[in-house]
Amino acid sequence: MSNEKSSSKSAGAGLLVAITASLCCITPVLALISGASGIAASFSWLEPFRPYLIGITVLVLGFAWYQKLKPKPADMDCACEAGEEEKTPFMQSKLFLGMVTVFAMVMLAFPYYSSIFYPDVQKDNLAVSQSTVHEISLAIDGMTCTSCEEHIDHAAMEVAGVLTANSDFKTGEAIVKYDESTSSRQEVIDAINATGYKVVSVIEKKGQDKPSLAITTANLQEVVLPVAGMTCTSCEEHINYEVNKLAGVAETKASYKAGEATVKYDPAKTSKEEIIKAINDTGYKVKEATTNSAGK
Numbered sequence: 001m002s003n004e005k006s007s008s009k010s011a012g013a014g015l016l017v018a019i020t021a022s023l024c025c026i027t028p029v030l031a032l033i034s035g036a037s038g039i040a041a042s043f044s045w046l047e048p049f050r051p052y053l054i055g056i057t058v059l060v061l062g063f064a065w066y067q068k069l070k071p072k073p074a075d076m077d078c079a080c081e082a083g084e085e086e087k088t089p090f091m092q093s094k095l096f097l098g099m100v101t102v103f104a105m106v107m108l109a110f111p112y113y114s115s116i117f118y119p120d121v122q123k124d125n126l127a128v129s130q131s132t133v134h135e136i137s138l139a140i141d142g143m144t145c146t147s148c149e150e151h152i153d154h155a156a157m158e159v160a161g162v163l164t165a166n167s168d169f170k171t172g173e174a175i176v177k178y179d180e181s182t183s184s185r186q187e188v189i190d191a192i193n194a195t196g197y198k199v200v201s202v203i204e205k206k207g208q209d210k211p212s213l214a215i216t217t218a219n220l221q222e223v224v225l226p227v228a229g230m231t232c233t234s235c236e237e238h239i240n241y242e243v244n245k246l247a248g249v250a251e252t253k254a255s256y257k258a259g260e261a262t263v264k265y266d267p268a269k270t271s272k273e274e275i276i277k278a279i280n281d282t283g284y285k286v287k288e289a290t291t292n293s294a295g296k
Contacts (some may be wrong), residue, residue: 012100013060054108061101068097132181133163138189139237142197143169155191159183201237219266220250223275229284230256242278246270 090096143149149167152174156165161182167174176188189199230236236254239261243252248269254261263275276286 057104057108061104064097065101068094132179133177134180134185135175135177136185136188137203138174138176138192138199139201139234140167140172140174140192140197141200141234143167143172145169148197151195152192152197155195156188159187159191162188199241200234201241219268220264221267221272222262222264223272225261225263225276225279226259226287227254227261227279227284228259228287230254230259232256235284238282239279239284242282243275246274246278249275 140152143152146169148169152167153165156162156167156174156176159178161179163177163179165174165176174192178185178188185202189202192199227239230239233256235256239254240252243249243261243263246265248266249263250266251264252261253263261279265272265275279286
């Protein structure tokens, strides 16, 4: 009976690890069903550990089956063995172990069928002028699987005026087309951020706001800002995005390797202090700054 108990414990441990391995993919669906959209990305930090957790699940369940199926000692009394078999609790039976194994496999495969939980967002067939259709590419932090993609696409499509939304966890971006006469870029960004995933940069491929600001090269100044706290390209994109929102900023290039951000801006429309504040507000910190004329 000790083998039976050991098998039962191993089955429980395997199931727990399998669920943990799939939390990053299950949570977005739970968020959709419960209406608590903001928790969708809560367990995205588990994704790097998912391959190891899957391996542990397979090993633990394999050990459980070994304990269950290995031959009994030859000197065991047959009558006693038969009696024990009849009295085996359900939690220690092969049927229970089989059910646990199937459920664990279903959990591990969850990313491959999660799309069935996301209903299509029905929209009226409205006549949309191509002159008001904008396409934006959004760099998104936190996507780890197809379930994340489905959650972001669903959230974006619920915004009035969004025509298409296609996200890709492998590239970490979403391509969204929307009708500017019905909704705005910020509404799309807010809808995605509300899921718990975060938009860290935006490239608008049509109808950009910046060209209308009449910024000439002769008026530009360039400031180099040493920035503390950047550790990866996501940090760079976050800073670029926030600074580029300022009126008068023509270009921002942050580099986590150099630990600095170079900004070209029109001093008649914004100031170095406003740029520094925009960066500091992100949580990264500007240490000092040097300014040059970009028009020279």
